[in-house]
Amino acid sequence: MSKSIISKDEDYSQWFNELVIKSDLAEHSAVRGCMVIKPYGYSIWEKMQAALDQMFKDTGHSNAYFPLFIPKSFFSKEASHVEGFAKECAVVTHYRLKNDADGNIVVDEDAKLEEELIVRPTSETIIWNTYRGWIQSYRDLPLLINQWANVVRWEMRTRLFLRTTEFLWQEGHTAHATAEEAIAETEQMLNVYADFVENWLALPVIKGKKTANERFAGALDTYCIEALMQDGKALQAGTSHFLGQNFAKAFDVKFSDRENKLDYVWATSWGVSTRMMGALVMAHSDDAGLVLPPKLAPIQVVVVPIYKRQEELENISAFVSELKKNLHKRSIRLKFDDRDTQRPGFKFAEYELKGVPLRVAIGSRDMQ
Amino acid sequence: MSKSIISKDEDYSQWFNELVIKSDLAEHSAVRGCMVIKPYGYSIWEKMQAALDQMFKDTGHSNAYFPLFIPKSFFSKEASHVEGFAKECAVVTHYRLKNDADGNIVVDEDAKLEEELIVRPTSETIIWNTYRGWIQSYRDLPLLINQWANVVRWEMRTRLFLRTTEFLWQEGHTAHATAEEAIAETEQMLNVYADFVENWLALPVIKGKKTANERFAGALDTYCIEALMQDGKALQAGTSHFLGQNFAKAFDVKFSDRENKLDYVWATSWGVSTRMMGALVMAHSDDAGLVLPPKLAPIQVVVVPIYKRQEELENISAFVSELKKNLHKRSIRLKFDDRDTQRPGFKFAEYELKGVPLRVAIGSRDMQ
Incomplete structure (x- = not known):
């Protein structure tokens, strides 16, 4: 990277x-x-x-x-x-x-x-x-x-x-x-x-x-x-x-x-x-990037979708959208990174660099 | 004044x-x-x-x-x-x-x-x-x-x-x-x-x-x-x-x-x-003072105690303290002005000048 x-x-x-x-x-x-x-x-x-x-x-x-x-x-x-x-x-x-x-x-x-x-x-x-x-x-x-x-x-x-x-x-x-x-x-x-x-x-x-x-x-x-x-x-x-x-x-x-x-x-x-x-x-912080205490982290949870077909992405998006609403009520800051211009590995390294406390990958089977 | x-x-x-x-x-x-x-x-x-x-x-x-x-x-x-x-x-x-x-x-x-x-x-x-x-x-x-x-x-x-x-x-x-x-x-x-x-x-x-x-x-x-x-x-x-x-x-x-x-x-x-x-x-605002919309007023309700004896003031204070807690839960900003250096009339004119939306006088009988 x-x-x-x-x-x-x-x-x-x-x-x-x-x-x-x-x-x-x-x-x-x-x-x-x-x-x-x-x-x-x-x-x-x-x-x-x-x-x-x-x-x-x-x-x-x-x-x-x-x-x-x-x-x-x-x-x-x-x-x-x-x-x-x-x-x-x-x-x-x-x-x-x-x-x-x-x-x-x-x-x-x-x-x-x-x-x-x-x-x-x-x-x-x-x-x-x-x-x-x-x-x-x-x-x-x-x-x-x-x-x-x-x-x-x-x-x-x-x-x-x-x-x-x-x-x-x-x-x-x-x-x-x-x-x-x-x-x-x-x-x-x-x-x-x-x-x-x-x-x-x-x-x-x-x-x-x-x-x-x-x-x-x-x-x-x-x-x-x-x-x-x-x-x-x-x-x-x-x-x-x-x-x-x-x-x-x-x-x-x-x-x-x-x-x-x-x-x-x-x-x-x-x-x-x-x-x-x-x-x-x-x-x-360490050599991989920032380490932020959750209270101060601008993004507390990042979700990266893992998918092959567009239909899978849509299902994941709907699932995460619901999750985001629920977490928002509890004042937890979640970001859903659905950019199609970067691969999941790139995204994970980026959020590690930025010190996001919790990084989650979600694929179709994870939602079951 | x-x-x-x-x-x-x-x-x-x-x-x-x-x-x-x-x-x-x-x-x-x-x-x-x-x-x-x-x-x-x-x-x-x-x-x-x-x-x-x-x-x-x-x-x-x-x-x-x-x-x-x-x-x-x-x-x-x-x-x-x-x-x-x-x-x-x-x-x-x-x-x-x-x-x-x-x-x-x-x-x-x-x-x-x-x-x-x-x-x-x-x-x-x-x-x-x-x-x-x-x-x-x-x-x-x-x-x-x-x-x-x-x-x-x-x-x-x-x-x-x-x-x-x-x-x-x-x-x-x-x-x-x-x-x-x-x-x-x-x-x-x-x-x-x-x-x-x-x-x-x-x-x-x-x-x-x-x-x-x-x-x-x-x-x-x-x-x-x-x-x-x-x-x-x-x-x-x-x-x-x-x-x-x-x-x-x-x-x-x-x-x-x-x-x-x-x-x-x-x-x-x-x-x-x-x-x-x-x-x-x-x-x-007008000639008597500021007129503030309640959403922006630093003090939304001011309570001025009306009393003669110290004991009356203590009762009023206890009553208002409870009231303040309840209003605070509803994000209503109440001030209790118990200064003994100013008379109620002076206080009311002061809060009118400062545009406090609601001014309340409380005496012993008002609490019943």
Whole structure:
């Protein structure tokens, strides 16, 4: 089969790249470091999103949406934050193109922004600038908000899903009246991530705390979950940060407590990204292809008809159509592959490559 | 109540702005023309998204994700396309910040991109450049893909939801073997939009075709749905474009047909955006606040307890808790507002402002 991939024992890194591309999860785009997530890969990401989103809502969080762009000045309000991100920022400087004298499309120098805008690498600054207007009193707390978004970090060396210039993620940003509450939230969300990765990705994780050097830029403490990959290395699968009052101070977000005293708010942020797709691939797959946990598999059962005469195919089709309806009622995702352009053996290899958990061949006698 | 808004007869436009802000749907951000969608507003958008997404899947479409950035050169490959969008493009020119001699954060001139990147105002160009690798034969067609994404069009005059620099939307991009199939797809998706707006927003629409001047930049035909607002004006609520072979030619996307002849692919694109949130507000609401169709209302029933003694509140709470569980099983969203910091009258006015369809007061005698 033309789709065969290198053995993971031979070159683990190359095996990962080939598998992601040949199983139709994602590919490199024409924009350096940015990927295209293909329908098969995106369908897995959607299932991850739906499960996580429900877990966030079950723990009292709501979704909101904040701007893609962050004014440069905001970004530098928290000293260690800008230190951590300044070297990998996409910067918007102009807002118009024009035709030059030769008819080429060029940037219109007359449309230069007074203040440059950064494409968000993370949203603490714009969110805390917004929270200043939302929080006055202890009655407004806790504020428990999540955002599903795209972010950009200009990476020099990129790998599909694991490290890309643009990636998809969720970022939770919460505000609390006390340090204890904020720490409890940080720990709660780490546990949510651990539960999710264990129950949906079927991947046990180790919970831990980062050293001072590895902490998120602006955090007092960064908790993380790490999962073991088949090459014996650990992969960071999610982080949860206790931000203390750093961002509240930088953006002047105060609240009046029950005694009517003013104090700065306590903050957390936490996120997981499309990097989890990388963890999923690296954790379970083998030289024959993806191995997907049934909960996340876009196709859970594939049925391939085995027949010689057209009449046989029609009987099998009618049988499978009924079966599909019954399984659909039980939320089981079945695909019937009746293409007449490929042989059964080709189809089986393809679905093995794509990690379909259950592959079934049905011939006339099997239906009896 | 402090949240009262101007009458819509007095100033329809001002009424809309005040209502959107005071009912907690959205607000202006610190970035010119960009909005923050607040949890209450985002919750309505999520319901719109879920319903539309199911309708797209029911008509055979899959979701995927394409890069936020588009190389400037791609953008100008289809002549009328760049003409239509060049004047409102956010342009990324650099990928790093640095400290200057005075310690200020400035753009690092050494990190200038060789080719500028445009923040997508729409994705035809990057998608058709990608489709070239995905389409070889008639067997690869039709290709039916949708993307949920943020886009940026640099608007000089902005209004919350109706016209913002960044907005959220979906964009469908399909590829077909014949013009007839592509036109049928264009019409099908217009009908999906019309059904959605009528059945979920409770808003009848007129379907029509744009004049040549009003067409999408690069389309042969643009179909649209328009809805009547309370000021007697029509609001465009969705568009569906027949793109002919324009983008296939610009990006050299050919397929071999059943007779093994090569031809360019036929294309459509179609989209609706957070502008629909504006249509929803403008269509039904009144001087007292939002009026939300029950299917889209984040809270469908609010219960306000009427009591004097703490013991009464406890009885009411127990009663409502049971009621809530029963309604939850039937997917009815009930909120019990037992805040002791506000009086019932204040609460009722607040939920009227927020458009909660059913507001119920429960006292001790009501439970018998």
